[in-house]
Amino acid sequence: MQPRVFPAPKVPAVFVMFWVVKLLTTGIGETASDYLGSVSIPLAAVIGLGTFSTAIYLQLKADTYHPVRYWVTALGVALFGTMIADGPHIVLGIPYWFGSIVYVALLAGLLTWWQRSEGTISVHSITTARRERFYWGVVLLTFGLGTAVGDTTAFDFRLGFTWSIVLFGVLIMVPLGLWKLGLNVTIAFWASYVLTRPLGASIADWLGKPTHNGGLGWGLGPVTLVGLLIFAVLVGYLTMTHSDVDHAALHARESAVREPDPVFD
Template structure:
């Protein structure tokens, strides 16, 4: 199958700021979804679905990586992913642990399909339109899975927000330790990526929920607003400094390209 080829990966390099902004988007997605739900369920659906598909369309249509466009798309996925994770529980009454299993099966199936189709599921390989579509499909499912897992520990298993934060704070560094011991780096990355969602969402819920719900009572509206302000600051920093460009992947690709690419040349 023919597919567009990009000069560089359309995703950011994975370093400390990547994880900071990713955690921030998970918290914003959680509290923003809850806040919009208190205002109007139809409005929440319109904003959640509309922002997700609009941002994703613009991201997939683009030829290059841009921090603002990429992270706004992640934010749209965070908001929409929260809704699709809560939807089965609210509409069908299924427990969160059951939803977690369903999303885990879907994630494994999509990763397997991606691996068999492209030969790799590494984030450093997102240099074609087909791989990018796989990437965003996986990202969406990880948000649904992470949301369901976080709610399962806090609600179904009765751990509450505080213990859930401690649990996921420990679990998220486990893949790093296993990677140091020889675990495949791609497996370690996606494992940590999934865990950012329940960790970030548990922190946001703990800050925003009232004391009777196990939170500190700052309010989901103020927590969402502060999160959005920090998001703008961090993304602006990445836009100005270009510190999240995957230079290693660009260099590796350039060293293997020996002939001009007619698809790229025609678009340049």
């Protein structure tokens, strides 16, 4: 069977707006999950799993990149990823630090499998259905890992939300600095991608959680709603401007397709 190949990468270009929207999805996923869980855990599970399943199905079914479809899927993954990290702790009492170790192992294993299977884990190479499945599997695990790590620093290590924000705000600059010094761009990307989760979640928790829990007390519901409104505006902007299309990867792919084969041409 011939592999399903896309005409262009099915992920957005990595630039400033990408990281802004990515951080926003992490925060919304955190507060929305906590808010729904405070209302009803079964309801939260149904909404989380339903949103994730529907969004990922529509994303994987499509052959082209579209900002609304992609970012709604990322939001669904953020919501579900929070739940699969928080669930074992809330239901079974498993420490967050233990969950962090489990997710590190799972993420390392999946990235290794992806690299050995496809020869690359670059986001610019998401041009086949198989690579896209690897991509979203890794994204889900990064959300689970980031949630567990953020809760580990805030609760297990007793840093609270404020110092967790400071910690992850500093750490997320490390891959950027190392990239400037020669670190492989793909490694730098995935390291930053993982760190956006605990940073965004810590900021959202700080804004929404009660003051006696170390937050500002704005409320999980209102913070989630405001986040969704900002999310809608930014994704709408990307949809209208097409500014997040990975033109470099698209042009490179088109050139490779047009270039004559020296053996068979």
